[in-house]
Amino acid sequence: xxxxxxxxxxxxxxxxxxxxxxxxxxxxxxxxxxxxxxxxxxxxxxxxxxxxxxxxxxxxxxxxxxxxxxxxxxxxxxxxxxxxxxxxx
Amino acid sequence: xxxxxxxxxxxxxxxxxxxxxxxxxxxxxxxxxxxxxxxxxxxxxxxxxxxxxxxxxxxxxxxxxxxxxxxxxxxxxxxxxxxxxxxxxxxxxxxxxxxxxxxxxxxxxxxxxxxxxxxxxxxxxxxxxxxxxxxxxxxxxxxxxxxxxxxxxxxxxxxxxxxxxxxxxxxxxxxxxxxxxxxxxxxxxxxxxxxxxxxxxxxxxxxxxxxxxxxxxxxxxxxxxxxxxxxxxxxxxxxxxxxxxxxxxxxxxxxxxxxxxxxxxxxxxxxxxxxxxxxxxxxxxxxxxxxxxxxxxxxxxxxxxxxxxxxxxxxxxxxxxxxxxxxxxxxxxxxxxxxxxxxxxxxxxxxxxxxxxxxxxxxxxxxxxxxxx
Numbered sequence: 001x002x003x004x005x006x007x008x009x010x011x012x013x014x015x016x017x018x019x020x021x022x023x024x025x026x027x028x029x030x031x032x033x034x035x036x037x038x039x040x041x042x043x044x045x046x047x048x049x050x051x052x053x054x055x056x057x058x059x060x061x062x063x064x065x066x067x068x069x070x071x072x073x074x075x076x077x078x079x080x081x082x083x084x085x086x087x088x089x
Numbered sequence: 090x091x092x093x094x095x096x097x098x099x100x101x102x103x104x105x106x107x108x109x110x111x112x113x114x115x116x117x118x119x120x121x122x123x124x125x126x127x128x129x130x131x132x133x134x135x136x137x138x139x140x141x142x143x144x145x146x147x148x149x150x151x152x153x154x155x156x157x158x159x160x161x162x163x164x165x166x167x168x169x170x171x172x173x174x175x176x177x178x179x180x181x182x183x184x185x186x187x188x189x190x191x192x193x194x195x196x197x198x199x200x201x202x203x204x205x206x207x208x209x210x211x212x213x214x215x216x217x218x219x220x221x222x223x224x225x226x227x228x229x230x231x232x233x234x235x236x237x238x239x240x241x242x243x244x245x246x247x248x249x250x251x252x253x254x255x256x257x258x259x260x261x262x263x264x265x266x267x268x269x270x271x272x273x274x275x276x277x278x279x280x281x282x283x284x285x286x287x288x289x290x291x292x293x294x295x296x297x298x299x300x301x302x303x304x305x306x307x308x309x310x311x312x313x314x315x316x317x318x319x320x321x322x323x324x325x326x327x328x329x330x331x332x333x334x335x336x337x338x339x340x341x342x343x344x345x346x347x348x349x350x351x352x353x354x355x356x357x358x359x360x361x362x363x364x365x366x367x368x369x370x371x372x373x374x375x376x377x378x379x380x381x382x383x384x385x386x387x388x389x390x391x392x393x394x395x396x397x398x399x400x401x402x403x404x405x406x407x408x409x410x411x412x413x414x415x416x417x418x419x420x421x422x423x424x425x426x427x428x429x430x431x432x433x434x435x436x437x438x439x440x441x442x443x444x445x446x447x448x449x450x451x452x453x454x455x456x457x458x459x460x461x462x
Contacts, residue, residue: 013150039166043150046192047171054149084149 002074004033006040007083014040021080026057027070029080044082056085091421091461094428095141095161096436097129100454102143104161105436115440117449123161131416131458133199137207140225141462144196152193152214156226160462169193170212170220170229173236183245183252189216190251198416200257203264211267213254217244219269221283232283235269240288243307247273247329248415255415256314261321268339270326273310278339292342296330312355313415315367323364327357327415332369334394345394350381356418356429363424365393368443370413370429379410387429387443403446404437411435416458430456 005018014037021032027049034041046052051067058064058081064072074080092107094117102123108116124145130152133142141157143164155164172191175181181189194215202209212220212229219232235241244252252274260266265282268289276289288306295308302308310329317323324335326342331352333342346352353374360366369388373381380386385404388397405411411431418429427443430436434453437446 010150013147013153042153042169043147046151048174048192052149052151 001076002029002078002080004029004080004082007081009084010040010043010082014043016040023074025070025074026059026064026066026072026080029074029078030057030070030082054085055082057082090423091426093462094419094436094438094449095132095134095460095462096430096450096453096456097131097143097416097458097460098430098434098454098456099128101125101127102129102132102161103450103453105449114445114447115438117438117447119450121161123157123164124155129457130196131199132460132462133201134460134462135201135210135225137201137204138225142199142210142226144199146195152195154196154226167226168228170214170218170231172218173231181242184243185245187250191216193218194251195249195253197253197255198257200259202259203261206264209264211257211259213257213269215249215253216251217241217253217271217274219254219257219283234284235277235279235286238277238286240307241274243305244271244274245307247310248312256311258314258316258324260316261318268314268316270311270314272312273308273329275306275309276311276314276326276339277306289339290342291340292335292344293326293328293333294330294344295328313357315357315359317359317361317364319362320364323359325357325359325367327354327369329353329374332357332394336364336393343394348388348397349399350384350386354413355415356413358418358420358427360420360424361422363391366391366424366442367394368418368420368427369397370418372412378412380412383408383410385409385411385431385435385437387427387439387446389443400439400443400446402444403439403448405435414457417456419459419461421461426461428459428461430459432456 006016016037021029023029094105096103104121128146130144143155145153157164175191198213200211210222220229256270258268268278277286290306290309293309298308312327314326322338326333332345351371384406387400427439432455436449
């Protein structure tokens with residue numbers, strides 16, 4: 001199953017240790033993580049479910065393409081990494 | 090008299106407390122910090138239940154709101170307002186063609202309702218949404234009528250890229266009458282707790298606008314607006330263009346022009362019991378935005394704006410470039426204690442209405458707001 005890890009900077013605000021998730025897309029995988037850590041959602045996504053402007057999500061080291069819909073596929077053993085973008089903020 | 094001051098800064102919420110007196114003058118000292126390293130936009134104390142609120146602006150992780158019921162010893166994160174999704178396929182643009190996002194960017198004002206309205210809070214935000222809560226911030230609701238008002242599309246950024254509500258005045262005579270001031274978008278008042286709104290900018294002018302729009306409500310850029318608690322028909326407003334005052338309950342405004350060293354600035358506070366007494370922190374307008382001649386001063390009027398005293402005792406009078414933001418000047422309930430903080434991390438206090446000042450801090454992070462609690 002896929003796994004998700006979060007930047008240490010995020011863990012300063014919300015407890016979110018790495019976890020194994022269920023899902024075939026980034027959206028499904030993150031929802032699986034949010035079910036475990038509900039407060040995490042607002043730190044990663046905006047109120048419309050899009051990735052926050054200054055956040056980045058990688059799947060197996062590749063930045064996702066669909067920042068709005070989070071429809072990028074996640075392989076069964078994919079590793080998702082959520083971090084702050086280095087664009088600013 | 091308030092003996093404690095909260096200082097919201099780019100890198101945390103600092104607390105200072107009065108330590109006592111020495112040679113007839115009060116001594117104050119910093120005593121603690123919450124959210125060290127985080128960007129704190131502003132704080133609010135609810136006088137009805139004593140709760141404190143701190144609005145944070147995490148660059149990466151969004152705007153957050155925290156509440157403390159033990160005077161800052163512990164904080165709990167509570168919910169934040171959510172903007173509605175824009176109509177399918179619609180991208181809203183301001184009158185200059187720039188996108189206005191329909192999402193919470195930042196808190197710019199928090200205000201409690203009246204004693205007769207327990208739990209009621211108002212939140213002014215960027216990019217221009219006004220929200221209310223009936224449960225002390227546990228849930229928030231958009232004031233739809235203001236957000237969907239056609240004139241709102243004419244608001245523009247002022248102080249930030251997107252328009253924002255920085256002043257919310259709940260009328261002490263009638264809690265359903267609420268006024269908001271917008272940078273940049275004028276002054277709007279509801280008489281029915283947000284069902285309908287009308288512009289209240291008669292008498293204001295915006296020299297910076299195209300000639301045809303100088304008097305348009307949406308052109309006005311109030312930097313900060315306050316209503317006198319004991320004489321609520323009197324309002325003071327620091328405008329981008331200068332100082333305005335209303336004595337007819339915001340039906341009309343009179344510009345006050347003869348103010349040295351400058352009519353420009355951001356904050357204003359009014360004495361809680363004397364509507365003729367108000368304080369301002371002047372700066373050179375408007376591209377430079379620094380104190381005139383490198384001297385930090387505070388202006389005070391005690392006669393409704395007919396004359397001003399420029400107060401400077403205890404403030405730096407050479408090579409000082411402290412700018413004071415719109416929420417970074419506060420007055421306690423006695424009307425005697427004042428404090429202000431600057432973009433370069435200084436905080437000054439006065440215990441005699443501004444006649445004498447002492448430096449509380451000189452090396453804090455940039456100050457966004459100060460608040461007596």
